[in-house]
Amino acid sequence: MTNLSAFTAALARTGQRRVLVLEGDDAWTETQLARLSAALPGDWLTVSERPQGEQHFLPAAVRTLLGREFTHAVFDARDGFAADALAALAGTLRAGSWLVLLTPPWQRWAAQPDNDSRRWSDRPEPIPTPHFVRHFIACCLEDDAVLHWRQGEPFQLPTPPDGPAWCMASGEPEREQQQVLDALLSLPRGTAVVTAPRGRGKSALAGMLVRRWPGAVLVTAPAKAATMVLAQHAGEGFQFIAPDALVAALQQNTLAGYDWLIIDEAAAIPGPLLRRLLAGFPRVLLVTTVQGYEGTGRGFMLKFCASVPGLRTFSLEQPVRWARYDALERFIAALLLFDDDDFRLRPAGECRIAPLTQRAWRDNPGHIAALYRLLSGAHYRTSPLDLRRMMDAPGQRFAQALAGERPAGERPAGALWLVEEGGLSTALSAAVWAGFRRPRGNLVAQSLAAHGGSPDAATLRGLRISRIAVHPARQREGIGAQLIAWAQANAHPDCDYLSVSFGYTPELWRFWQRCGFTLVRFGSHREASSGCYTAMALLPLSAAGHALAGHEHQRLRRDATWLQPWIDEELPVIPSHQATLNDEDWRELAGFAFAHRPPEACIGSLNRLLLAADLALPALRRWFSGQQQGEEGRKAQVKQLRQEVGLALASLDPERGKALQSNIAALQFF
Ligand SMILES: CC(=O)SCCNC(=O)CCNC(=O)[C@H](O)C(C)(C)COP(=O)(O)OP(=O)(O)OC[C@H]1O[C@@H](n2cnc3c(N)ncnc32)[C@H](O)[C@@H]1OP(=O)(O)O
Ligand SMILES: Nc1ncnc2c1ncn2[C@@H]1O[C@H](COP(=O)(O)OP(=O)(O)OP(=O)(O)O)[C@@H](O)[C@H]1O
Known part of the structure; x- marks a missing residue:
């Protein structure tokens, strides 16, 4: 393990981060992990479905780590592979870090059910994910910088990385940051957006804008904890307000004198809310990550930014949290197909349509990977979970329009x-x-x-x-x-x-x-x-x-x-204006009163009941006049509505109401 310390020191000196895969059974893995953490001091973070130690996070909680930084991390893939959590985690590791990835023995992994699959496969039981496992193994074996330690085999460290010493940024803006900062400082009015992959110094840049701007700047973000880096670079001028408080303050007109609004992690804020915020300030800066944990960043670029007139867009390419050509970043990009070089080129020529099945992940992975890259580049919803669904969920089919010369x-x-x-x-x-x-x-x-x-x-x-x-x-x-x-x-x-x-x-x-x-x-x-x-x-x-x-x-x-x-949008249908209760309404009202159909699914029939029946129906009238309270209040109100509608049906036609009630009651046993 002394060699490991020397190797890690070389990583820190050259600004690199590395992946170490531990492949083995539980007992062996735990022993090696204990040795690793004893040999490598620093703050170790563990992401696992199994509770362990103080710095432990469940995969679902990794999003809360955005904006924070750690020295080393363990990602436990033995029970399930939460690909989005891995991407989020990798972005939080500093230069000189290890990401230790725990896997079961590879020869049985492909047949083993993956717990994470319940999030994306639509199956109640976990399913095996052979294509993803195969792809993971290929990514490990193809990349010389990934260290692989298999149970029963000796662990051999390669020669430590060599190269020019990496310098942590000084606190002054880096060259790229300075260029963007100059443009922002001279922006007379309007909206600007800074996008970049993880660790490029986006938040720091936003903080520098706060520090250098002579007037008042307000900062908002989905979570204050994620603005630590921004606050650190902003200094005393940092003023934070949560998005909901900001909307309320704008409505009450209590915000005046702010020259800038900075929205950090803007992609995590819903579009309509963002639009309202843009209208409230002379200058707005949106900051967001374009790749990674959820696919929202690119979606944000595609969907929202396209609709903002006169938007100024900036991007940062150079990593700041680690050196260029970092091995961990490269591994994650290959594993989750983040690299979008293909997408930048226009596919020219006539198109032909060709089907594809999941088998292509075995037979022709380059082909189907290109399809995924196109989806993640052009479709605002695509995320690493889709990659997993595409690879291994049952019932999926694909087709592509291929352009250019065959083949x-x-x-x-x-x-x-x-x-x-x-x-x-x-x-x-x-x-x-x-x-x-x-x-x-x-x-x-x-x-x-x-x-x-x-x-x-x-x-x-x-x-x-x-x-x-x-x-x-x-x-x-x-x-x-x-x-x-x-x-x-x-x-x-x-x-x-x-x-x-x-x-x-x-x-x-x-x-x-x-x-x-x-x-x-x-x-x-x-x-x-x-x-x-x-x-x-x-x-x-x-x-x-x-x-x-x-x-x-x-x-x-x-x-x-x-x-x-x-709905505050014009419905794209021609209303047919029928106000009488028909058989279908009766059935639906019974489904509402005697079963669990939500009121939103019965808006028409409930309204026709109000018109058709000469009954008071006070709860129904209250519901439609919009007097609804929070979640608990809503539940009580819906319960009351169901009772009221049940009584109304019984009083309109007791025989029919009873017959429908018993038919519907029988459905709950399926
Ligand atoms: C389930 C889902 O995926 S929903 C999300 C759909 N996907 C996206 O939004 C991703 C981004 N958008 C796209 O990739 C594309 O714009 C698509 C898939 C929506 C449409 O594909 P295209 O090849 O551009 O559409 P195509 O040329 O076949 O359009 C056919 C007709 O649809 C209509 N149409 C298509 N796009 C538009 C548009 N943006 N505005 C108005 N009409 C449109 C037009 O009538 C068009 O015929 P025309 O060009 O002769 O007037
Ligand atoms: N010019 C600089 N001088 C000193 N430190 C810097 C500078 N720019 C960025 N940093 C530091 O580098 C690290 C990464 O920067 P930052 O958090 O701004 O990147 P980011 O692109 O917002 O990353 P993420 O997408 O992960 O939030 C932080 O620790 C930040 O304080």
Whole structure:
């Protein structure tokens, strides 16, 4: 272990960080870990599903470490591989650090269920992840800088890294930081954004702006703990305000005299909230990471920044927390396919559509990796969890639009990712409709049952378009529509529909509409993550699919008058203005009163009940006048609503109410 200390000293001197993989059984691994931490002093952080020691974090808690720094870390992949947590963790390690990765013995790892898969596979039980394990092993073996210590074999350290001594930044702005700072200090008005990968000195730069700006600057971020670096570089002028307090202060007009608002980790703040903040200050600086822990950074660039007029964009390339060509950063980029060099080039030439299956991760990994890179470059939602889903979750299918000369010169210009859904039993689908059951997966199929009017909706089989993206340099050339037409023509004969669930924008809806989709659902509130309403649409393929799409679209039209007041966006359907209670309303109201259907899924029928029945219904009136309280208050209010609606049905038609009640009660046993 003396050699290890010398090696680590060489890492610190050259500004490098390294990966050490410990492959073995639990007892052996624990012994080696104890030896390592005894030999290498410093603050060791452990990320593991198993509780151990003081500096221990569960993978799900690693996000809270953003903005903090550590010397060494252990990432325990023996029970599950939380790829997003690994990416977040790697960014927190200083120059001279080790990232020790614990794996089970490789020969049994591929067949072992991965606990993390429950987060992304839509399966209730953990599943094995052979493609990811294979890819991980290949990344380790291909990279000379990754140290691999296998149980039963001697551990040999290579020669320590050599090279010029690395100097920690002095406290004064680095060259790149200075250039951005000069531009910001002379910005007369408007919005600027600084994006960069981890550890490039973005937060420090924002702090330097606070220190150098002659007037008042306000700083906000999703968590104050993540602004430590910014505060340190800002000095006494640092003034922090939480985003919700900031919105409240803007509404009350109590903020005056601030020249700048700095929003650190801006990608973690929902778009509509950001938009409100931009309007409140003469100058705004948005700071965000473009790669890594969640895919939100690039999405932020793509979706939000494209909509800000006159935005000034800056980026930082040189790492500050570690030296250039750092081995850990390179390993993580290769493992999680962060490198996007391919994406920067325009894929030129005619396109042909070609299918791909998960087998490509074995047979032609370069090909399918290019597809993932296109998705993560062009689609705002793509994250390392998608990479894992794409590799190993069951029921996934892919197609790509390949541009260029066959075969060597071809590159993907468009990517389509499909997921098989539906096929639930009649009883389970009806139990989903009633709100009694919500098994994992089947996003659109279950949502059609749970929020729509057809108890058997989830029995149909669909292919959900999980993602579609066309290279930005090739959009509006018909490639997206070509991919959808391919999916339509190549769907399995027992597939009833293609479906899509998307964050509604009028432009995106126009695309789906042009591809032949029918709108069947529009959410009643904006999603916090995207700031958009969720919309769902179907492209029917079979007679049953046509019937379902037609029925759900008519239902949406019938409910549109009542749904519109909940939504501050024009609903893209023509309301049909029907105010009488029909059989379907009766069934739905019974599903609400005697089962667990949420009120938001019954907005139309509840309103028609108010109009049709000559009853007081005070709780219902209160609900629609918007007098709702917090979570606990809401629960009590919904309970009261259910009772009131049950009584109303019994008083309107006691026989019918009773019959529906007993039918619905039977559903809870499925
Ligand atoms: C499930 C999900 O993935 S939802 C998210 C969809 N993906 C994204 O938002 C990623 C970023 N966007 C993209 O990759 C692309 O813009 C896509 C996939 C949405 C569309 O692909 P494209 O190849 O650009 O669309 P395509 O050229 O086939 O358009 C067909 C028609 O749709 C309509 N359309 C497409 N994009 C737009 C737009 N931005 N605004 C208005 N209409 C549009 C047009 O009518 C167009 O026909 P036209 O150009 O002759 O007028
Ligand atoms: N010019 C500088 N002088 C001294 N230290 C610096 C300078 N720039 C950055 N640093 C330090 O380098 C480290 C990384 O900087 P910073 O946290 O600003 O990077 P970042 O790009 O915001 O990283 P992350 O995405 O991980 O939050 C911090 O410890 C910071 O204090």
